[in-house]
Amino acid sequence: MSYVDEMISRAIDKNPGEPEFHQAVREVLDSLRPVIDENEAMYRRDAILERLIEPERVVSFRVPWVDDKGQVQVNRGYRVQFSSAIGPYKGGLRFHPSVNQGIVKFLGFEQIFKNALTDLPIGGGKGGADFDPKGKSDREVMAFCQSFMNELYRHIGANTDVPAGDIGVGGREVGYLYGQYKRLTGRYEGVLTGKGLTFGGSLVRKESTGYGLVYITEEMLRNHEMTMSGKTVIVSGSGNVAIYATERAQHFGAKVVALSDSSGFVYDPKGIRIDIVKDIKEKRRGRIKEYVDEVPSAKYTEGRGIWNIPCDIALPCATQNELTLSDAKALKENGCFAICEGANMPVTQEATDYVMESEMFFLPGKASNAGGVTTSALEMTQNSERLYWSFEKTDSRLKEIMVNIYAQISGAAKDYGYEDNYVIGANIAAFKKIADAMHSQGIV
Numbered sequence: 001m002s003y004v005d006e007m008i009s010r011a012i013d014k015n016p017g018e019p020e021f022h023q024a025v026r027e028v029l030d031s032l033r034p035v036i037d038e039n040e041a042m043y044r045r046d047a048i049l050e051r052l053i054e055p056e057r058v059v060s061f062r063v064p065w066v067d068d069k070g071q072v073q074v075n076r077g078y079r080v081q082f083s084s085a086i087g088p089y090k091g092g093l094r095f096h097p098s099v100n101q102g103i104v105k106f107l108g109f110e111q112i113f114k115n116a117l118t119d120l121p122i123g124g125g126k127g128g129a130d131f132d133p134k135g136k137s138d139r140e141v142m143a144f145c146q147s148f149m150n151e152l153y154r155h156i157g158a159n160t161d162v163p164a165g166d167i168g169v170g171g172r173e174v175g176y177l178y179g180q181y182k183r184l185t186g187r188y189e190g191v192l193t194g195k196g197l198t199f200g201g202s203l204v205r206k207e208s209t210g211y212g213l214v215y216i217t218e219e220m221l222r223n224h225e226m227t228m229s230g231k232t233v234i235v236s237g238s239g240n241v242a243i244y245a246t247e248r249a250q251h252f253g254a255k256v257v258a259l260s261d262s263s264g265f266v267y268d269p270k271g272i273r274i275d276i277v278k279d280i281k282e283k284r285r286g287r288i289k290e291y292v293d294e295v296p297s298a299k300y301t302e303g304r305g306i307w308n309i310p311c312d313i314a315l316p317c318a319t320q321n322e323l324t325l326s327d328a329k330a331l332k333e334n335g336c337f338a339i340c341e342g343a344n345m346p347v348t349q350e351a352t353d354y355v356m357e358s359e360m361f362f363l364p365g366k367a368s369n370a371g372g373v374t375t376s377a378l379e380m381t382q383n384s385e386r387l388y389w390s391f392e393k394t395d396s397r398l399k400e401i402m403v404n405i406y407a408q409i410s411g412a413a414k415d416y417g418y419e420d421n422y423v424i425g426a427n428i429a430a431f432k433k434i435a436d437a438m439h440s441q442g443i444v
């Protein structure tokens with residue numbers, strides 16, 4: 001059996017009941033075959049892949065808190081410190097009822113490669129809890145965040161592990177987490193990113209994942225003599241990534257006609273009014289169906305189906321495995337020519353295979369949604385300098401890094417004879433840096 005196949009089996013055997021982690025490992029290792037084949041004996045001797053798929057540390061803990069009725073609730077928290085090969089662990093926290101160890105491990109594993117592509121000194125980690133902030137009062141969210149930090153603070157630090165937001169964790173949650181960290185440790189340091197702008201946060205962090213997605217999509221199109229201008233775009237989700245992807249795509253002249261949430265989707269043939277979506281989602285914490293109350297041209301449909309709407313470009317920005325094989329076929333039939341992932345692993349493996357075979361452009365999340373963690377790393381830089389950068393400086397650095405990521409992934413794909421295969425390109429470009437750092441640091 002080849003080394004890669006052995007390692008895929010090992011990941012499955014040693015991590016039962018973690019299908020998302022298996023999926024992420026398989027996707028990465030499969031595409032590393034051309035590199036591993038070049039020097040299989042050396043990679044085997046150094047157990048590079050065994051070490052890469054085994055997190056350095058997994059912490060799981062009890063999170064008790066009191067709800068508004070006086071009832072004690074108990075959730076489970078996690079932090080997976082996957083790899084510090086190229087810097088302190090870095091990656092978000094997800095608060096969602098679906099969170100379990102396998103999901104946090106898949107996200108932490110992806111994060112190692114994504115962070116390597118940024119060319120900034122950050123390793124890979126991820127965390128979260130099976131807590132649902134939806135429908136909770138601010139006091140309940142604060143109580144949960146404080147209890148979560150009562151354990152997490154022992155494991156993190158500005159130079160060891162720097163969490164940030166993800167699904168269900170935005171500015172409000174990061175603020176509560178930061179306040180509790182400061183209270184417990186007495187330290188005022190860049191231990192979390194995505195902080196508020198009055199206490200060490202960076203301009204552009206809020207916008208950065210969505211903006212970065214559009215910057216790299218535009219760069220890919222530019223390299224094929226195209227542009228987003230005039231294109232019809234579908235964005236799924238209506239959270240942080242979706243909102244700012246929509247805003248930037250519109251800025252580039254695209255027409256975004258649909259957005260969704262976990263209940264359903266809105267279709268607005270005149271183009272989504274992002275100011276209204278921001279009001280519903282960021283201020284009122286409401287549901288996307290409220291959009292049609294304010295925009296008569298729009299239609300709301302309950303349930304799945306957003307990918308049946310005709311478009312040129314699809315930007316899945318909600319959650320993992322949200323775009324299936326039948327969705328990919330519907331997109332292709334309706335003329336869609338590019339799928340660029342804003343979320344982490346939103347396209348299933350079968351759908352990805354189909355997309356690659358049908359010669360659509362496909363940008364994998366570890367490259368195309370790297371704008372968020374990039375700006376987080378820029379926030380760490382600003383915190384270390386004890387300075388704030390302007391919006392323009394931060395945004396232009398973000399753009400530069402996204403363009404550089406595109407150059408790396410297209411270059412690596414071409415070098416190995418897989419031109420325009422950005423899945424292979426991203427995995428190989430990232431792996432080479434990680435493996436080199438691991439090799440140089442000895443057996444740790």
Ligand SMILES: NC(=O)C1=CN([C@@H]2O[C@H](COP(=O)(O)OP(=O)(O)OC[C@H]3O[C@@H](n4cnc5c(N)ncnc54)[C@H](O)[C@@H]3O)[C@@H](O)[C@H]2O)C=CC1
Pocket residue numbers: 165166167168169170209236237238239240241242260261262263317318319320322342343344369370372373
């Ligand atoms: N926030 C960030 O900076 C980054 C986020 N990501 C990824 O982007 C994705 C979205 O994250 P955020 O926008 O930060 O979260 P968020 O919590 O702000 O928004 C998530 C959105 O997805 C929707 N959603 C959840 N499950 C859904 C489903 N099954 N079908 C349709 N919609 C669904 C929610 O209703 C919500 O609108 C996640 O995969 C996350 O890991 C990736 C890189 C950075």
Ligand SMILES: O=C(O)CCC(=O)C(=O)O
Pocket residue numbers: 090091092093111114162163164165166193344369370372373374376
């Ligand atoms: O900003 C960060 O540190 C992490 C963002 C994140 O969780 C991700 O890239 O998936």
